Amino acid sequence: MARHGGRGWYGKVLGAALGVTLLAAGASMWTAQAGAVGSSPKTSTSAGPARAVKPVDVTIVHASDKGAHGVNITIDDGPDPAWTPQVLDVLREYGVKATFCMVGTQAQAHPDLVKKVVAAGHRLCDHSVSHDTTMDKKSEAYQSQQILDAERMITEASGGVRPMYYRAPGGAFTPYSRKLAASRGMRPLGWNVDSKDFERPGTAAIVATVEHELPNGPTILFHDAGGDRAETVQALRELLPRLRDQGYVFGFPVR
Numbered sequence: 001m002a003r004h005g006g007r008g009w010y011g012k013v014l015g016a017a018l019g020v021t022l023l024a025a026g027a028s029m030w031t032a033q034a035g036a037v038g039s040s041p042k043t044s045t046s047a048g049p050a051r052a053v054k055p056v057d058v059t060i061v062h063a064s065d066k067g068a069h070g071v072n073i074t075i076d077d078g079p080d081p082a083w084t085p086q087v088l089d090v091l092r093e094y095g096v097k098a099t100f101c102m103v104g105t106q107a108q109a110h111p112d113l114v115k116k117v118v119a120a121g122h123r124l125c126d127h128s129v130s131h132d133t134t135m136d137k138k139s140e141a142y143q144s145q146q147i148l149d150a151e152r153m154i155t156e157a158s159g160g161v162r163p164m165y166y167r168a169p170g171g172a173f174t175p176y177s178r179k180l181a182a183s184r185g186m187r188p189l190g191w192n193v194d195s196k197d198f199e200r201p202g203t204a205a206i207v208a209t210v211e212h213e214l215p216n217g218p219t220i221l222f223h224d225a226g227g228d229r230a231e232t233v234q235a236l237r238e239l240l241p242r243l244r245d246q247g248y249v250f251g252f253p254v255r
């Protein structure tokens with residue numbers, strides 16, 4: 001299943017995006033990442049205003065840089081000392097690069113893990129300071145603090161590698177937050193497939209959900225924090241080789 005049959009992909013992406021917006025549930029959604037992974041300024045002030053940042057597009061991205069057969073693995077809410085290393089092991093085992101949407105306080109608490117994620121070739125994504133899924137109901141000052149403080153926390157924890165995307169907690173983007181993130185080089189990042197791993201439905205259910213919904217689009221949402229993620233780790237172990245056998249190629253969200 002989950003075959004990419006020519007067209008149909010894009011229309012479904014739009015439909016899924018709309019559905020997600022209407023749901024506005026507790027699940028996480030689109031993130032954006034900006035900033036050059038390659039450039040790693042040594043100063044911890046690299047996220048500050050002194051350093052020029054190249055703005056990116058303000059629209060929420062779902063597409064893969066690997067094109068029609070690309071799949072983007074995105075991992076949210078960490079880093080977590082119990083689960084992030086296990087997720088990294090599985091990704092390394094199958095040679096897959098992913099996008100990690102980190103919560104600012106988590107990054108600040110576990111800078112070693114942030115550096116490991118970067119060293120393994122994965123990308124960073126700003127997932128706000130405190131994961132407030134009602135951020136779209138809050139003031140612009142609050143949104144700004146949540147996004148910019150997390151950007152700084154993640155960049156400091158990584159040793160100067162900036163987040164390349166911004167994913168609003170629960171997908172609670174606003175036009176303001178998208179514009180702010182984009183101005184900081186962080187592309188608003190969405191998702192097409194919610195693996196529902198957060199609900200711990202069992203590994204088989206997670207695998208089935210992803211395979212069933214993958215025709216919706218290329219960006220898949222998993223979590224490496226917020227509880228016992230053993231099912232997530234096992235689901236990735238089963239899905240990554242299976243998707244590869246089906247002809248998918250793993251990439252990053254377009255910036």
Ligand SMILES: [Zn+2]
Pocket residue numbers: 027028029076077127131169170
């Ligand atoms: Zn989240």
